[in-house]
Amino acid sequence: MSGHEFQHHFAESGGVDLSDRATNLNEKAYGELRELASRYPQPRSALLPMLHLVQSYDGRVSAAGVEACAEILGISAAQVSGVATFYTMYHRKPAGKHHIGVCTTALCAVMGGDAVLDAVEAKLGVSAGAVTADGKFSLERVECNAACDFAPVMMVNWEYFDQMTPQKAAQLLDDLAAGKQVQSPRGATVTSWQEAERVLAGFPDGRADEGPSAGPASLAGLGDLKPGEIPTGVPAAKKRAPRKKPAAEPAAQATAAAVKAEPAAKPAPRKRTAAPKAETAAKPAPRKRAAKKQEEK
Amino acid sequence: MTDTFTPVLTANWGQPNSWKLSAYEAAGGYKAAAKALKMQPAEVLGVVKDSNLRGRGGAGFPVGMKWSFVPQDNPNPKYLVVNGDESEPGTCKDMPLLLASPHTLIEGMIISSYAINCHTAFVYIRGEVLHVHRRVRQAVAEAYEAGWLGKDIKGSGYDLDIIVHAGAGAYICGEETALLNSLEGRRGQPRLRPPFPAVEGLYASPTVINNVESIATVPSIINHGAEWFAGMGTEKSKGFTIYSLSGHVAKPGQYEAPLGITLRELLERAGGIRAGHELKFWTPGGSSTPILTAEHLDVPLDYEGLASAGSMMGTKALQIFDETVSVVRTTLRWVEFYKHESCGKCTPCREGTWWLVQLLRDFEQGVAAEGSVDKLLDVAGIVNGKSFCALAGGACACVTSAVKHFRAEFEQGYTTPAWEVLPYEASALFAVEGGDVR
Numbered sequence: 051m052s053g054h055e056f057q058h059h060f061a062e063s064g065g066v067d068l069s070d071r072a073t074n075l076n077e078k079a080y081g082e083l084r085e086l087a088s089r090y091p092q093p094r095s096a097l098l099p100m101l102h103l104v105q106s107y108d109g110r111v112s113a114a115g116v117e118a119c120a121e122i123l124g125i126s127a128a129q130v131s132g133v134a135t136f137y138t139m140y141h142r143k144p145a146g147k148h149h150i151g152v153c154t155t156a157l158c159a160v161m162g163g164d165a166v167l168d169a170v171e172a173k174l175g176v177s178a179g180a181v182t183a184d185g186k187f188s189l190e191r192v193e194c195n196a197a198c199d200f201a202p203v204m205m206v207n208w209e210y211f212d213q214m215t216p217q218k219a220a221q222l223l224d225d226l227a228a229g230k231q232v233q234s235p236r237g238a239t240v241t242s243w244q245e246a247e248r249v250l251a252g253f254p255d256g257r258a259d260e261g262p263s264a265g266p267a268s269l270a271g272l273g274d275l276k277p278g279e280i281p282t283g284v285p286a287a288k289k290r291a292p293r294k295k296p297a298a299e300p301a302a303q304a305t306a307a308a309v310k311a312e313p314a315a316k317p318a319p320r321k322r323t324a325a326p327k328a329e330t331a332a333k334p335a336p337r338k339r340a341a342k343k344q345e346e347k
Numbered sequence: 348m349t350d351t352f353t354p355v356l357t358a359n360w361g362q363p364n365s366w367k368l369s370a371y372e373a374a375g376g377y378k379a380a381a382k383a384l385k386m387q388p389a390e391v392l393g394v395v396k397d398s399n400l401r402g403r404g405g406a407g408f409p410v411g412m413k414w415s416f417v418p419q420d421n422p423n424p425k426y427l428v429v430n431g432d433e434s435e436p437g438t439c440k441d442m443p444l445l446l447a448s449p450h451t452l453i454e455g456m457i458i459s460s461y462a463i464n465c466h467t468a469f470v471y472i473r474g475e476v477l478h479v480h481r482r483v484r485q486a487v488a489e490a491y492e493a494g495w496l497g498k499d500i501k502g503s504g505y506d507l508d509i510i511v512h513a514g515a516g517a518y519i520c521g522e523e524t525a526l527l528n529s530l531e532g533r534r535g536q537p538r539l540r541p542p543f544p545a546v547e548g549l550y551a552s553p554t555v556i557n558n559v560e561s562i563a564t565v566p567s568i569i570n571h572g573a574e575w576f577a578g579m580g581t582e583k584s585k586g587f588t589i590y591s592l593s594g595h596v597a598k599p600g601q602y603e604a605p606l607g608i609t610l611r612e613l614l615e616r617a618g619g620i621r622a623g624h625e626l627k628f629w630t631p632g633g634s635s636t637p638i639l640t641a642e643h644l645d646v647p648l649d650y651e652g653l654a655s656a657g658s659m660m661g662t663k664a665l666q667i668f669d670e671t672v673s674v675v676r677t678t679l680r681w682v683e684f685y686k687h688e689s690c691g692k693c694t695p696c697r698e699g700t701w702w703l704v705q706l707l708r709d710f711e712q713g714v715a716a717e718g719s720v721d722k723l724l725d726v727a728g729i730v731n732g733k734s735f736c737a738l739a740g741g742a743c744a745c746v747t748s749a750v751k752h753f754r755a756e757f758e759q760g761y762t763t764p765a766w767e768v769l770p771y772e773a774s775a776l777f778a779v780e781g782g783d784v785r
Binding site: 089096140155156157160164165193199201202213236237250255259267 | 365367438439448473477485511513514515516517518530532533535589590592594598600604634668672676681684687690771775776779
């Protein structure tokens with residue numbers, strides 16, 4: 051052995067599984083795929099929506115779906131696969147009835163997203179990237195989902211669930227497992243991942259009017275403006291005073307005492323007390339999260 | 348100054364049924380579109396140019412100037428593509444706008460399309476936001492039904508179709524040329540520029556690409572005039588915008604304000620840092636903009652002010668971290684994001700983000716080799732500026748700025764795991780069972 055064997059860092063990143071021929075694509079599906087292609091000046095533009103539609107029928111990007119898209123768009127199956135394998139929302143293995151996403155990008159992770167993910171993994175008994183044995187849930191660590199003011203954020207079939215805690219997450223999963231009606235605080239009643247994919251493909255489900263206009267954080271900046279009150283005045287066209295040099299303004303002016311102008315940087319190293327340190331030492335060397343993340347990729 | 352400002356873009360977000368055409372029209376919606384359609388396209392373009400509106404998606408390019416680059420003598424159709432891919436970590440303004448008031452965007456698209464002689468406009472929205480798609484699609488359908496879209500809009504003789512398009516999970520598609528590839532049904536990989544999209548964009552035709560907020564700002568400019576808009580903000584950064592505060596603030600959320608407001612002023616509105624804590628570091632405009640510290644509380648949050656502080660305006664996504672947060676952990680997570688989202692086209696980005704993650708993991712675990720802070724900076728220096736698009740630059744910016752401000756904390760990573768330096772559970776918004784969030 052040379053000692054230089056190729057090491058695959060993306061074990062999961064193979065192509066579409068062409069050996070699995072199972073499909074639910076029927077005449078209606080073909081009609082809808084053709085309709086999507088006809089919505090654009092150039093049919094190939096419809097490929098992303100078409101793949102969403104394939105997932106809504108087959109629970110994944112199926113071999114038959116790839117071939118259907120290729121046939122309708124007049125491109126090769128390899129070209130379709132090349133696109134399907136680029137985007138994270140396309141599944142090559144069947145997703146669960148409910149697809150759960152927990153945001154663990156920096157801000158959500160810090161605010162508690164890591165703990166929420168731990169709780170969800172414990173509850174479902176699977177790691178991120180896997181599907182539960184009963185097919186009810188698939189789990190994914192998601193990257194920033196554009197709801198940072200509601201952190202930590204969790205998604206169910208791409209509906210927002212805001213300001214999660216491990217307890218709230220566990221309750222939500224219990225309710226979904228029990229088939230209870232669950233509504234997103236800023237969205238509609240949860241249906242299923244496949245139904246969501248159909249909406250994303252461009253076939254509305256008539257639920258746009260469910261849910262509020264905005265969540266509380268979205269309205270935080272309106273301050274004293276009462277709900278239902280429309281500001282009538284034109285915004286004051288006020289020139290700002292000439293720019294002050296930073297620090298020219300006395301720090302005392304800050305009303306919020308919590309905001310300190312002194313650099314809070316460089317915290318002194320905090321050592322854990324003896325007891326927790328021993329606990330830490332007992333842990334396996336590679337950080338759990340890091341190891342887990344590598345497995346997924 | 349905060350009390351003198353009346354919100355514009357966010358004003359109707361709390362209204363009952365704000366996403367419906369009836370509520371939007373009742374609040375004065377579509378008056379700007381009616382007004383614009385009675386003007387000449389060049390006049391509309393002139394107003395937007397005079398307002399000095401700059402792009403709200405990150406780069407800050409003047410919107411009117413971008414529109415004027417469209418060669419009107421080109422025989423191909425002209426296209427408007429609205430970038431609603433909103434994926435930059437920390438950025439969370441366009442999704443609430445589209446949920447609460449999709450008609451603001453549609454009205455902006457009508458006016459903008461008219462100004463550049465475009466008859467087919469697209470709105471590309473990231474896929475992972477189901478309810479946003481429902482609201483926008485319904486709003487487009489309502490607009491067609493009311494005659495605000497389609498043939499001969501309100502008897503003006505002007506035709507416009509809007510196509511709503513779902514992405515499928517790729518941060519890189521927020522980059523304008525990657526977005527175009529994605530919209531053409533290809534892998535979302537950036538194109539080499541020039542040619543710029545204004546000349547050869549979608550289907551190799553002249554294309555204007557603007558952020559959701561940029562286009563949504565246009566109706567108010569048409570309604571009230573360029574002078575009104577340019578009367579707000581600072582000398583070179585005109586108007587108002589939505590600042591998104593997230594993280595360890597008492598009241599995170601969307602704060603609309605004139606450009607040039609400071610973080611100190613915004614924090615006053617947002618109730619300050621979470622009780623009992625103090626500011627440690629923050630991003631002014633998403634994770635791709637170099638981090639700043641409590642020294643920078645009075646930096647005007649506009650294009651020039653932030654540039655002079657060594658950072659960037661970006662998406663105005665202010666992620667606030669208090670003294671409990673490990674900058675090593677946070678930087679690692681950001682770089683893991685860039686590694687995950689690198690499209691793989693350019694070697695420095697594809698390989699460099701991977702190596703940065705390897706190095707940063709060692710820092711987090713407290714097993715980094717003595718002196719490897721310099722290796723980290725070295726790798727970032729090699730990667731930065733060597734690829735087609737700005738993704739790798741963003742990854743490097745968060746690393747170099749973190750080291751610049753918190754070098755000592757990185758150096759602790761030679762001996763001590765980050766979670767021992769700053770226990771992670773202290774940063775969470777809730778008490779963590781067992782006190783361990785690794």
